[in-house]
Amino acid sequence: MGEETRRIAPLEGRGFDGEELRVLPAEPATRLVLRASAEACEDLSAALGLDLPRTPKTTSSKGARAALWLGPDEWLVIDQAGANLVAACAGVPAFHAAVDVSHRNTAMLVSGPRAADVLSAGCPQDLSLHAFPVGAASRTMFGKAEIVLWRTGEDAFRVECWRSFSDYVLLLMEAAARDV
Amino acid sequence: MLLIHCPYCQEERPELEFRHAGEAHIARPTDMAALSDADFERFFFIRSNPKGIVFERWRHIHGCARFFNAARDTVSDRFLATYRAGDPKPALDGEGA
Amino acid sequence: MTQPFRIATAGRLGHADPVRFSFDGRILMGLSGDTLASALIANGIHLVGRSFKYHRPRGIVSAGAEEPNALVGIHRDAARRTPNVRATVQEVYEGLEAVSQNRWPSLAFDVGALNDVASPFFSAGFYYKTFMWPKAAWERLYEPFIRRAAGLGVAPDRPDPDLYANRFAHCDVLVIGGGAAGLAAALAAAETGAQVILADEQAQTGGALRYETGAVIDGQAGWDWAQTVTADLAARDNVRLLTRTTGFGYYAQNMVGLVERLTDHLAAPDPARPRERLWQVRAKRAVLATGAIERHMVFPGNDRPGIMLASAARTYLNHFGVAVGRNIAVYAADDGAWLAALDLHRAGVGVAAIVDARADVAGPHVEEAKRLGVACLPAHAVTGTTGRLRVSSIRVSPVAGGAARDIACDALLTSAGWTPAVHLFSQSRGKLVFEAETQRFLPGSNAQDVACAGACAGASGLAETVEQGLEAGARAGGATGGRTVAVREARGESWTGGMLGPADNGTGAKAFVDFQNDVTAKDIRQAVREGMRSIEHVKRFTTTGMATDQGKTSNMHGLAIAAAMLGKPIPEVGLTTFRAPYTPVTFGALAGHSRGALFEPVRRTPIHSWAEENGAEFEDVGQWKRAWYFPRNGEELHAAVARECRTVRASAGIFDASTLGKIEVVGPDAARFMELMYTNPWTKLGVGRCRYGVMLREDGFIYDDGVVGRLAEDRFHVTTTTGGAPRVLNHMEDYLQTEFPDLRVFLTSTSEQWAVIAVQGPRSRDIIAPLVERIDLSDEAMPHMSVREGSICGVPTRLFRMSFTGERGFEINVPADFGRAVWEAVWAEGRKHDACAYGTEAMHVLRAEKGFIIVGQETDGTVTPHDAGLGWAIGRNKADFVGMRGLRRADLVAPGRKQLVGLKTKDPDVVLDEGAQIVADPNQPVPMTMLGHVTSSYWSENCGRSIALALVAGGHDRMGETLHVPMPGGAIAVEVTSTVFFDEKGERANG
């Protein structure tokens, strides 16, 4: 029966491929909101196989897995290969909370020379490479929706948002893309 | 739109990421059950609202999600300091006088 | 169609394409690059509008953004009709359609001009004096009259079809103004490697170099230098050059609002592209090079068409190649106006006279004028003008008194000197200082990291202007060693002279100070005479400076006249506050993308598409779209809801509850934290069990509610109301982070992780049983108010047995991407049992039949658990919870509080209005003593009658009493009852 239960991502079939700008829904991934104090960091890093970043606005990645610093005790862990992240953390005895949010969030991949300009239509942060370098990530706003913005390349971003906001986020990107 | 230095993100961020959360340094009494009406009134209803330096709470709600405290001059609308929740009021040498 | 006032040998548009446009329906020709103003003047047209109050004929005063008079409507199509556009800013394009404003029936013959004759009626303060009595006449008579008579343009009556864009930008150096100072600053800043944004409001940079023929910089004519520097800047990666862009507002911490006009100059704009773009620029440092604004002379009859600023006449000639007349005169107190006369003379225009209010006039310009044989009249004033729709002569008298003479002319160039444009500096909260010898307010101490350069900073000539720009730019770019670029030489014209107020203190009427609001020197004197002491009072009494131009050309005159009357120095009378926006900004630009579908996020559940495909009507709940009801065969709301309610209790219904807020509370202290946040006890709640929780604010009033399931000793699945989800999480985080930071608990929002499918009704278990795996659904294994983890349709589920309908019920939580597929599987099973899909309306009725409250409907922030009949939900032995102390406040335990009760109308067919007031005696005199109000009211198909919930004073002690609901059609008698209307023993949820 499991095979028959179809998974429908919120932005299935959406996205657009414009001049110097491409906005595509990201493939489904597993996601974890990981909350932990500093003492549990080391064990959780070992369990996840990557160093949980301790510096604000930074990320660390290994293979298909990445951890984004969201707050001093909060990370968004994304595994694009679909690994079971809850299970990975389950063995860590130190106090932490690992909550599956694979379906809560959805993501868009925004790339091309105009990517930063389009995001700057709604994001009040400085997205210059100096202030927001490759590998930087932050929770912030895009128009009236909260997003997690992760710069994966000079001209490439991953935009995570709660699923019901994804329509708004995509529409705002389309509107911003019309502004050459 | 103000720029607010978040003591957790350790940088200035646009006000759109923040939410104001009222006066700071009002600790919730630990002996709630025994609180007199007058003490409850002081704790819950009375706020200072001075012209000049205020100590207030903010939350970086669309950033690191932390509550923190700030000293702000309501005349100039300038932040004099921001600091982590639980930290004591900072010394503000002569500022905003 | 020739352009009779176009001079082929003058200006810079010589080879530009001809452009056809219309003004009040008359087809005219201009040149590409013209403004509407320059193109009209090329056609000999100066009369462009009627004034605001007196409907006096008015012409073009300036050549820029400060224009007070020449406001026109620009019509592209039925929806694109922009009123109050300054003709001096609007660029012409092929097919441009401009119309004059505030005139009827025509511009040349206007009935409203009677106001001019009746002008004593409209003297200063007339609004306050004339329309005070009788009060009732204000709405019926006065206001409509004023609105009709004192009009500006007409707002379009259709929605704005254009798009507007927004851009947040960050830079090291923002330079506002692309004249000599701004270009020098941008260049110097760019040399440091800084990220630079340069904004200029004109189509081309250059500022005053557009008309200053005497300017030479680095061996080039000033204009040519400006274009060279502009090309240099445009080629640099670290410079963003924005033309047609106005810096309109200077906000805190160097946030500057710019509006860039993208398409207003185009003949056929692409409707898919934005019309304007709002830039919200955060600059580390700003350089303001906003120039200065020329003032007109104040004298009787100074508002006739053809009377304009000297610098404007030079701009029309030297840039646009247009002569403002054939035989001009000059009236000035400033050298610059002499240069205008000389430029026009050189171009072949007759100069009838140069009248200067100053006695001492000297210099090469004076010598040159005399050499050319121009009549020069120092120490003279213009004391009157003639010409109905255009100036035809001026009357000139010695300032000291003496015989007057009339001089014929078809244009009069005036200049009373220059007012530094300190608007943005003042908005930045910088202090202004008054320089007595030059009678100017200049930038003083800074409040932000901003520097001023050039004419706005009081520079006295081009060399100083460029020098200030270079220095300010280098410093703003962070250069420590002084200048980063050098300019060998910069020489231009000197800007000496100037005066404030009228040259004579004569009483001649209609010496206008503020053209746009029709305020005269006499009005200002009268204001002082009537007791106004501060310029802020004078401003409000006379309305001077309060029009859309904010008095750019007039404020200093008004201030000087008031100061002279009061016998006080100008700074003591005060300067009115400069407020954003510097020039009018469209609502579209400020709204940006936030309109239509992007006005705010529209949130949809994973099951939304199914509901849509199955004909659901939706309702807005906060940002959510929720299925409201599912009409079948053309059912109306009430028929559909009655059927859905009946079906749920007869068989089962399926409901999309995905919008409920969900918070995962995790940690060894999770139960302790829950004890503090909710009124209920939690420590003894077993794993796998659920409880209805009530959350209070500290003051004791209900804040939220919801069912909470305990998944493990250290893990709770908390649900909140749909609308309350964000604030409940914020409330919990607040307490956790700041009051109880030692508790080892973490909170995570899982609202959107789970799609929630509620299956409610006697057949609910039969419907889900074939789909559920690894969960024993028997009543023994899974009683009412329990939660289990297992799987459904092969995907993981958190299955709650709970009920918001009073029936046996389940809420199936599945990962959201599977929501629709699982819903469809449940639906397929449900159909075998004649189940229906139901929406929020039926949900509301079903819960009301059971007396279950909805936070925000039965509560309004002043309702305690006791008031709502939820006293049972308060843990008796708890030492503390948020709201516990608040609940003991005297007012909250006093008798007579409004309490939640049921109401049954005596006539079961009558459905009360929600919000209706309740009284004991419907025959008491008005105002009646109101006991409370109806919070919820429905037709209940299952009860066969109407039902209602209400908050009624002392309601719990009024069971069986008859009360009344007064309505327009008569009072409705109701009986106070229990809040539970159906299955009073509550047996159905268990079996």
Ligand SMILES: [Zn+2]
């Ligand atoms: Zn932060």
